[in-house]
Amino acid sequence: MNDKNKVIIFDTTLRDGEQSPGFSMNIEEKLHFANQLIRLGVDVIEAGFPIASKGDFEAVRQIAEMARGVQIAGLARANNDDIDTAWEAIKNAESPRIHTFISSSDIHIEHQLKKSRAQVLEQAVRAVERAKSYTANVEFSPMDATRSDRAYLAEMVGAVIAAGAVTVNIPDTVGYTVPSEFHDIIAYLMKNVKNIEQAVIAVHCHNDLGLAVANSLAAVQAGARQIECTVNGIGERAGNTSMEEVVMAIRTRSELFGVHTTINTAQIAPTSRLLSHITGITVQPNKAIVGANAFAHESGIHQDGLLKNAMTYEIMRPEDVGITKSTLVLGKHSGRHAVVTRLADLGYQLSEEEIERFFKYFKALADVKKQIYDEDLEVLIGEAVYKIKGRYKVTNVQISTGMFSPPMTMVTVKDRYRDGAESFEVAHGNGGVDAGINAVKKVTGTNAKIDSFSLVAITGGSDALCEVTVNVSDEFEGHAISVFGNGVNIDISVAGILSFVDALNKLEYKKKMNGFKDKAAAYAQAEL
Ligand code: KIV
Ligand code: ZN
Numbered sequence: 001m002n003d004k005n006k007v008i009i010f011d012t013t014l015r016d017g018e019q020s021p022g023f024s025m026n027i028e029e030k031l032h033f034a035n036q037l038i039r040l041g042v043d044v045i046e047a048g049f050p051i052a053s054k055g056d057f058e059a060v061r062q063i064a065e066m067a068r069g070v071q072i073a074g075l076a077r078a079n080n081d082d083i084d085t086a087w088e089a090i091k092n093a094e095s096p097r098i099h100t101f102i103s104s105s106d107i108h109i110e111h112q113l114k115k116s117r118a119q120v121l122e123q124a125v126r127a128v129e130r131a132k133s134y135t136a137n138v139e140f141s142p143m144d145a146t147r148s149d150r151a152y153l154a155e156m157v158g159a160v161i162a163a164g165a166v167t168v169n170i171p172d173t174v175g176y177t178v179p180s181e182f183h184d185i186i187a188y189l190m191k192n193v194k195n196i197e198q199a200v201i202a203v204h205c206h207n208d209l210g211l212a213v214a215n216s217l218a219a220v221q222a223g224a225r226q227i228e229c230t231v232n233g234i235g236e237r238a239g240n241t242s243m244e245e246v247v248m249a250i251r252t253r254s255e256l257f258g259v260h261t262t263i264n265t266a267q268i269a270p271t272s273r274l275l276s277h278i279t280g281i282t283v284q285p286n287k288a289i290v291g292a293n294a295f296a297h298e299s300g301i302h303q304d305g306l307l308k309n310a311m312t313y314e315i316m317r318p319e320d321v322g323i324t325k326s327t328l329v330l331g332k333h334s335g336r337h338a339v340v341t342r343l344a345d346l347g348y349q350l351s352e353e354e355i356e357r358f359f360k361y362f363k364a365l366a367d368v369k370k371q372i373y374d375e376d377l378e379v380l381i382g383e384a385v386y387k388i389k390g391r392y393k394v395t396n397v398q399i400s401t402g403m404f405s406p407p408m409t410m411v412t413v414k415d416r417y418r419d420g421a422e423s424f425e426v427a428h429g430n431g432g433v434d435a436g437i438n439a440v441k442k443v444t445g446t447n448a449k450i451d452s453f454s455l456v457a458i459t460g461g462s463d464a465l466c467e468v469t470v471n472v473s474d475e476f477e478g479h480a481i482s483v484f485g486n487g488v489n490i491d492i493s494v495a496g497i498l499s500f501v502d503a504l505n506k507l508e509y510k511k512k513m514n515g516f517k518d519k520a521a522a523y524a525q526a527e528l
Pocket of ligand 2: 016171173204206236
């Protein structure tokens, strides 16, 4: 059924988001994340830019094969090679979409493409026709649309619709426009492109002026019915339209916008947390919707009002976005059922195998920690379910330290590339963590260097779980490579050692991928 008031949510976290510095993911992580996007209920996942690298191609291909109940888009510039490659990557999807683009602004046409407007128009039409020869589901984007001549933009939009594009996306590529202007652009196209009714008008806004969400909403008010966005607003430079903000604005102000999405908003917080876990980059505390303070009312007047009636100061409920606070504390005697129920309340729907893995971690923690809170469960999920299996596994740590004795740590590591052989080393250092990291360096022979080390206690109390995040760099074939690693344990030193080993695993993975000429073959062979 064609629902004129539905806004299609097109998620580009795995494409526009992932291509920005610090946010790169490996295939397993992309698959995990794509699964979560499906639980969230996005309509379209832009899984990547298949021609960009063999790794991108393989990730898009695997997501296309795995994902059901969602459209999978592959990005392609307006040329045959890109379009053919995108199709190859997505052709096994249940519902594949080719998204092709070329710039429409004179700035890009003259200085970057070095072509004439007529040539670019012709290329846009040819690209849509080529994509159309593979699938009816073709999206076209005139890049830098907001800095384009309006009449030329309208001509291009009309021409690509006539060529068969069923979605036309109007990107604010450099984050230049403002809400009133963007509303005008969309309204202008709605009025002046004769065949506009034959396509869905989409918008794709960048956040350089902090206006991506506002611009997207203004476009919806002018008739756009697809929003391209990313989780936590990640993306090129200042990022893209934040999925959680735009979805919750449409929901909270539904009577104003008169439209809706079909996002399962209770999955918003778990999706945001999963992305932070995978990339090692957390959102700022005051980030709308998903920041740690987004629902924390500090002021006395606000608290007073809230106690009298939540509506006084609360426009959304935390549980609407999947933030639940439980008074129920789990522990050693909690059974599997109680744990699984709590995880489901927190928005985690795990497979039997994932529950199995999770429960082992839970039991190990419950043996040493009396009370297990939601926050503990959340970090355990990251550790037990979403962490990829790497080359090295720490099987034992023994630390001896004291005020007057030099810290010494013994670390035992299993090496999956050597048939699981275990070896151990003992080392000294400035404290248990430093000694442990020196021991890991000795066992693995790595020259990797820790660039930063940060530590947080997950809950209060001296028995709190502790999470360490490290940034680690190394050299590979003359190039500097860097990754982050994280580790969770009740003991600070062990968490530090685990985080370093996690980073070493990611470095190994990167080296393995880069070391192959044909990255697709590498991905197929990688044990990770
Ligand atoms: O920002 C942009 O213009 C893009 C296009 C490829 C849609 O990301
Ligand atoms: Zn973009």
